[in-house]
Amino acid sequence: MTATPSPAVAAESIDRFSLPDAGGHFGRYGGVFVPETLMTALQELGAVYEKARLDPVFQAELKNHLKEFAGRPTELYFAERLTRHCGGAKIYLKREDLLHTGAHKINNALGQALLALRMGKKRIIAETGAGQHGVATAAVCAKFGLECVVYMGAVDMERQALNVFRMRLMGAEVRAVTSGQKTLKDAVNEAMRDWVTNVRSTHYILGSALGSHPYPMMVRDFHRVIGQETKTQLLAREGRLPDEMIACVGGGSNAIGFFFDFLEDKSVRLVGVEAGGRGIKRGEHAARFEGGKLGVLQGAKTYILQDPDGQIELTHSVSAGLDYAAIGPEHAYYRDRQRIDFAYACDDEVMETFQLVSRLEGIIPALESTHALVHGLKRAKAMRSDEILVINLSGRGDKDVNQVAKILGVSL
Numbered sequence: 330m331t332a333t334p335s336p337a338v339a340a341e342s343i344d345r346f347s348l349p350d351a352g353g354h355f356g357r358y359g360g361v362f363v364p365e366t367l368m369t370a371l372q373e374l375g376a377v378y379e380k381a382r383l384d385p386v387f388q389a390e391l392k393n394h395l396k397e398f399a400g401r402p403t404e405l406y407f408a409e410r411l412t413r414h415c416g417g418a419k420i421y422l423k424r425e426d427l428l429h430t431g432a433h434k435i436n437n438a439l440g441q442a443l444l445a446l447r448m449g450k451k452r453i454i455a456e457t458g459a460g461q462h463g464v465a466t467a468a469v470c471a472k473f474g475l476e477c478v479v480y481m482g483a484v485d486m487e488r489q490a491l492n493v494f495r496m497r498l499m500g501a502e503v504r505a506v507t508s509g510q511k512t513l514k515d516a517v518n519e520a521m522r523d524w525v526t527n528v529r530s531t532h533y534i535l536g537s538a539l540g541s542h543p544y545p546m547m548v549r550d551f552h553r554v555i556g557q558e559t560k561t562q563l564l565a566r567e568g569r570l571p572d573e574m575i576a577c578v579g580g581g582s583n584a585i586g587f588f589f590d591f592l593e594d595k596s597v598r599l600v601g602v603e604a605g606g607r608g609i610k611r612g613e614h615a616a617r618f619e620g621g622k623l624g625v626l627q628g629a630k631t632y633i634l635q636d637p638d639g640q641i642e643l644t645h646s647v648s649a650g651l652d653y654a655a656i657g658p659e660h661a662y663y664r665d666r667q668r669i670d671f672a673y674a675c676d677d678e679v680m681e682t683f684q685l686v687s688r689l690e691g692i693i694p695a696l697e698s699t700h701a702l703v704h705g706l707k708r709a710k711a712m713r714s715d716e717i718l719v720i721n722l723s724g725r726g727d728k729d730v731n732q733v734a735k736i737l738g739v740s741l
């Protein structure tokens with residue numbers, strides 16, 4: 330699908346380091362919308378994070394865990410056969426799929442677990458949809474000896490039984506959420522309820538660049554390493570910056586981490602890819618910039634898929650990790666500023682590209698990441714052979730093979 334034009338806002342220089350403001354706003358997006366009982370916890374978290382961010386000891390500790398436990402740095406891989414297949418731009422893949430537990434989520438889980446230790450909080454809660462964030466959180470909790478409770482919709486638990494088992498193997502308690510649609514949004518509500526009740530002993534490890542301040546900023550910062558490594562690796566290999574970078578956008582954490590250190594490099598085109606599901610019809614997709622409106626959901630003001638009464642719309646995507654009605658507030662801001670463009674990919678294209686990339690490169694991508702690949706292959710074909718395209722491969726597809734086999738009618 331083609332990238333949709335953003336509303337015209339003066340594209341003056343963006344001082345990325347001044348964002349968000351003290352109230353957690355990215356322009357008119359973001360902020361803090363929580364029950365009063367959580368205000369103190371968010372303020373405490375903000376203060377502890379601000380100190381840690383500037384503390385070389387914290388940063389060195391985090392870097393070491395990212396290396397030894399998570400497997401950083403990840404490769405920037407030249408996808409030779411995909412490049413030849415498209416016949417245009419040189420395609421590089423940032424291999425976040427090679428990280429421990431299978432996706433970028435471990436970057437943030439490690440960072441927040443270290444903060445919890447600093448705050449003396451020994452109990453961790455998290456929400457999870459497909460289970461990837463739950464698995465990453467369970468892993469870091471096991472590593473640091475922290476109690477771990479993961480809220481997961483009952484429907485998702487059934488669909489992702491393997492990830493439930495993985496979390497339990499690593500010592501986490503997985504609590505089934507039976508309210509609402511019994512999926513991710515309901516799991517977030519339940520996690521927030523737990524946090525309100527147990528705020529003194531408990532840290533909530535939120536899994537994307539979403540929610541109230543300081544989460545969107547903090548989660549972004551923990552994923553910035555993706556873009557920082559990409560820049561160093563590409564400069565070493567090609568001696569220049571890429572022409573275009575593409576990432577999939579659920580809540581927006583892998584994308585903002587990938588893009589952030591390139592925001593000031595105006596020659597680099599940045600594109601986020603949302604889930605087009607079965608097409609852009611009400612309830613059939615999760616592309617917030619295709620029909621979403623400004624609203625507040627689960628702590629942040631941003632673009633949300635909602636009906637005319639403000640009720641949250643049903644969403645659909647073949648990939649659970651992109652299936653959410655709200656987008657991270659920082660993405661909405663950079664879209665207005667015309668710094669990040671957005672496109673979407675639909676389920677059927679994703680199924681096709683999932684198989685193509687597996688066959689051509691020997692890499693089975695996560696269905697989420699495959700959205701970025703769908704758009705990336707279209708772009709590569711349209712670009713010149715002396716241009717460079719980097720796609721963030723946010724995770725591996727092992728978790729998706731059962732679902733794909735089912736859709737293809739293959740019995741395992």
Ligand SMILES: *Cc1c(COP(=O)(O)O)cnc(C)c1O
Nearest residue numbers: 579580581582583650697723724
């Ligand atoms: C969770 C997940 C996503 C979507 O989350 P973001 O916060 O938008 O990055 C994308 N890719 C993979 C592999 C995931 O597990």
